[in-house]
Amino acid sequence: MTQAEQAIKLWQAGVAAVDGYTATQSALSDVPKPDRILAVGKPAAAMARAALDHFGIVPTLVVTKDDHGRNLPDGVEVIEASHPVPDGRSLAGGRALRLAAEAMQPGSHLLLLVSGGASSLAEDLLPGNSLEDLEALNRSLLSEGLDITAMNAKRRAMSRVKGGGLLSHFTGKKVTVLAISDVPGDNLHVIGSGIGALPDTYTFEATTRIIASNAHARAAATNAAQVAGFTVHADEEALHDDYLAVSAYLGSRLRQMDPGVMVFGGEPTVVLPDNPGRGGRNQALALALGREISGVSGITVVVGGTDGTDGPTNAAGGIVDSSTWAEGAETALENADSGSYLDNVDALLVTGPTGTNVMDLVVAIRR
Known part of the structure; x- marks a missing residue:
């Protein structure tokens, strides 16, 4: 096994530990059978499938990303x-979720499965707002470098469904509410812009639980590294900054790294x-790290x-080493075209x- 294959294997061990199906299935042992299941987010199909395998037939609505609603x-x-x-x-999905919540009968039990991506995938706009307003807002937010909370x-x-609006x-x-967290602090009011959060006032019984997070993924990756015989030098949520600041910080750590493994999580x-x-x-972070470790062997x-x-790509990220940074890399980084460069040097991480x-995961190995 090459070092790149070993690093990918450790990364995959972290991801597998927070799989939506496994995490949901493990959380259902003390949950009574619901009368309705609503699932929203990128892993919504996997979460819903686990619930249906556990409970049997239950009316279920899944709102998820393109090509993610399979095997249901x-x-x-x-x-x-x-x-x-x-x-x-997205507006159809948000409206369908709201109408389903409104249609629940007195005495009924709702199982709400929430995960990252729901902010874009499901929306029901307050009067006076249009789809064009929503699209413009999201494009602006994605380009401004704001953190997920902001x-x-x-x-x-x-929104009529975010910030506790759906359950109102x-x-x-x-x-x-069972949630897979893709935000720092695992705050239900931030995951999916609070689409699974409780409203300020409510009269129903409520149970909320975070069932998977970045910390769980990092722990699994570090455990897999130790089982494989590596010394683990870091297990930190250290990616919450501009990607260039993150790459400078991690680059310094990596260049001084003893043989072994470092694991980092978060969201630059x-x-x-x-x-x-x-x-x-x-x-972008992968290519910037390629610059930081350029010429540093092992x-x-x-x-x-x-x-x-x-x-908006089909890649999960990138795989870099001392030889990745070469002619054209600087221009690609400046033009936010890292994906094209990494593709050209066969350094994309593609998983489907x-x-x-649960945010992002970085695994570094040094011989």
């Missing part, structure tokens, strides 16, 4: 929508130019979004949808 039983209503910029289907605060301002329409007796930000090229924050770094997609979403 017949009869499940699936709405696929756009991410990271919402579209008309982005979601702006999204909630025009619930008319039944009990709600169980990127300020985009007016006409960005191809890629996402993980591909280091391989895997950078990837745990959901398997990075920005993973069935989870």
